[in-house]
Amino acid sequence: MTSAGHDGLRLDTLVAGQWDCSRHSAALLIKNGTILVDGRPQKPSYKVGVNQSITGRIPSQKPEKPGPEPAPLPLLFEDAFLLVVNKPPGLVVHPAPGHEGGTLVNRLLHHFPAIGTVGEPDRPGIVHRLDRNTSGALVVAKTAAAHQALSDMFKSRQVRKTYLALVYGQMKSTGGVVTLPIGRHSLERKKMSVSSPQARPAETRWKVRKAFVDASLLELEIHTGRTHQIRVHCTALQRPVVGDPTYPCKWTRKRQHFSSRASFELLNAAGRQMLHAWRLEFDHPVTGAPMCFTAPLFEDIKEMLHLLRAIDGTTAPKRA
Helix, strand or coil, X not given: CCCHHHCCCEHHHHHXXXXXXXXXXXXXXXXXXXXXXXXXXXCCCCECCCCCCEECCCCCCCCCCCCCCCCCCCEEEECCCEEEEEECCCCCCXXXXXXXXXXXXXHHXXXXXXXXXXXXXXXXXXXXXXXXXXXXXXXXXXXXXXXXXXXXXXXXXXXXXXEEXXXXXXXXXXXXXXXXXXXXXXXXXXXXXXXXXXXXCXXXXXXXXXXXXXXXXXXXXXXXXXXXXXXXHHHHCCCCECCCCCCCCHHHHCHHXXXXXXXXXXXXCCCCCCEEEEEEEEECCCCXXXXXXXXXXXXXXXXXXXXXXXXXXXXXXXXX
């Protein structure tokens, strides 16, 4: 049943948001009568009103089994049971609508063909994910036993996950904790929100590693694994992650809030969200030995930090 927040929305826009599909796909379903409004077919451009019933079903699409693709795979660790990758920014973890190839899984299958039989057929070896434009440490299972054990560890929060994020502005203290619950956005279904009626508990602990005049480098540890958790919590603090187009704050686009035009232009020219999965800690799924992996920053974040130091008038450290 539609609410006041849906009043005036195009039908295809509403369906695409609610069912998490493309607007084009939604329009096709509406045109062929799969989606009905109060039991009647309508046009994709139909403007929805309050308290209307939108019914229908998005046909399920059986995912195709991914194939191997030759491409570099930056490894941090490998043994007979698992491997840890430093995932580059811009790389989707596993195939999905719109990203049927060119994923981390395709690279894994090229370098380690046996992974194809581990876990789910469309995402072999995968036990957790990182957003496309989030870089950093990601563990992959090489055997069925390791896959099950690692999956259980993530579900029971036995994996310690620490991130680095460059955010706009200076923090009001040197550290803190955010406990705002997170759930699916009520209108934009690809976004998350701290005001969602279906919000679930979420906890992010943070501390400042480096304070610049117009930005802060934060170290964050997440004690829950909600979708987009760090990005949503940082925005809730009015300190969004630099380069994140999904969760911005209006003030970050206003020159008067920055100490210089140089820092304003630099931060707003970021090509992706400046978020990096820096460290993973867990017990080995087979031997039980404690494991800790630290993923080096990629060049785009290192360059951003280097330029911020220069703008602040400090001496940039010697770079590797």
